[in-house]
Amino acid sequence: MNIFVCLKQVPDTETKIKLNGDNSGIDTAGIKWIVSPYDELAVEEALRLREKNPGSTVTVMSAGPVRVVEAIRTALAMGADNGVHVEVPETADTFLTAKALAAAIKKEGNLDILFTGKEAIDDGASQVSQLIAEHLGLPCVTVVLNAEYGAGSVKVKREIEGGAFESIELPMPCLIAAQKGLNEPRYASLPNIMKAKKKEVKSVKLADLGVAETEQKIRFKNFQLPPPKQAGKKIPGDPATQAKELARLLHEEAKVV
């Protein structure tokens, strides 16, 4: 099987976000970059599927500036076979990113299944998976908690609102976007980390893919930090007094109960 994974490199969740000088983006100095957690699930699922289907290959792709090669190497260290870095500018939107990734996948050859994370934890858009699926004409299910792979088809469990689940069947080739719970991603072993450093990561430019930088559809501007919140009232007294006063404030002052 030809198994593909698209992943994104994002700032670690503990990152304190600072803006750049003209508020056109964030200050990336000193940021610790990680593979977006849902994308790690995608890598793991790809590796497990390969293990069940000997002779399969797992190709990992990421779009972004040159730093994202590090994220591809993380996936190679987990056990992926091939890495492809699709060079897009730091400011690329979801549409340009998806178009470039879809074109790069097409260039690599036939795909049986593509795994992604259900969203990246930086912009949290949950767009790119579906956009790639649309460009490649693939059926796609997002927020997948469980998947059973049959001959040419997949049965998945998708999380919807209120703790409910949908059971969905779809044929391969297809795209599956992972939700936490799909699997437990493995840690890379030290020998695999060393091996991954030596693996070649192919680099592809937008021009090689016939995609123009101007194919952006949206742009983020006027970045702002959220207004600092005024620390509110601390309610004094014994627990019974505190509970009573809080209930009163929520009812009379905040009017939310």
Added chain:
Amino acid sequence: MAKVFIIAEHRDGKLKKSTFELLSASAAAGNETHAVILGDSVAEAAKELGAYGASKVHTIQDPALKFYTSESYVAALAPFLKAQSPDVVLAAHSPTGRDFMPRLAVRLDTGLASDCTSLTFAGNGITVKRPVYAGKAMVEVEFLGAGPKMATVRPNSLGAPKMDAAKTAEIVSASASLGNLKTKVTDIAKSNSGRPDVTEAPIVVSGGRSLKSAENFKIIEELADSIGAAVGASRAAVDAGYRPHRDQVGQTGKVVSPALYIACGISGAIQHLAGMRSSKVIVAINNDAEAPIFQVADYGIVGDLFQVVPLLKQELVKLKEH
């Protein structure tokens, strides 16, 4: 004035509040507000949309639309919307809206802003703002192309919808040719908790690691149930196995924006604050007076949650009885 199309969302004919929020916001801005509702039998639900501000409701009915799939929705909506030439297309940033809107945007060859928390209508366009890095920063989204401006909007972020039972909408049916669909929904397993979804609920009561066990979450559940709230949890509580991941609030869980968020025994790690700081009113109950959660809380109680939470429930029940 913009020509705005809002994709209504429902489960088994029961409309979502997020749909009413979108209709109400669009109508209040004086737009030509259309609703589109898809399903196998939506005639009854369609009648409710006028009261919230739709001037025209388009129903697209087909047996294949009984269960939502992105494939069937996009197959039905893309040709319909192309023919209607909207200025703006909106849906909730819900498990449904966030799933199909990107594919629809490609078909309409236009841009989509996801998870917006502010919409401003001006002329035939919109200005949208959204949180990024799970609320650690805000951005304005600029649409670069000439196509319709598309956005998914976070539930609970546009204010309470206004309802006027005297208002009705013209209801028209549109046809759909869905073609050969590949994805098939075989079953929907509903939750049996009866509680609202954590991203949709007007009130969320969350617990952290200080709850010390899954069983102890009972006091959180009882408080939540007494006020019709959803139950949330911090990453620490989920990692400890006290709650399922679907309840997790934070950067690697759900981002919520309720009218009231009650954090019990949650210290307020940066990744948790990111997921709930846009809540309108925040209450923190924690025994550590120095916990960062108090810096974002409107009302704080330094105390033992095992004492305070059951007492708070009693007080809120008393309020309701009066």
